[in-house]
Amino acid sequence: MEKIAAARQLVTEVKATLPAGMPIVEARHHFTRIAAKKPDLSPMEARFAVKMFVLERFLDLEFRKPDKGHLPAERRSSIPA
Known part of the structure; x- marks a missing residue:
């Protein structure tokens, strides 16, 4: 649920x-x-x-x-906590 909440927050920021x-x-x-x-x-x-980059990466x-990622694989390394 935390990941979904984080994704929704990122979408709100993009909007x-x-x-x-x-x-x-x-x-x-x-x-x-x-x-x-x-x-x-x-x-x-x-x-x-x-x-938008942060949202797509997440x-x-x-x-x-x-x-099935939307960013090139070399740019999809882990996001720092």
Whole structure:
């Protein structure tokens, strides 16, 4: 139950950084677009990208099968406690 609560908290944090009117289901596509910009991120985009990365990494490690992760395998090492 603690992992589910943690995942829900991460989703809430991601939602708070999404552009107005963007549903959470589009966040992954938005993350891909933002990540491609790299150094040209606005502060809001950077906050979103970091929070989305943390959410995806947590979900990969705690809920998804190793071959079904959304981040590249080399980036899916354990999250510090």
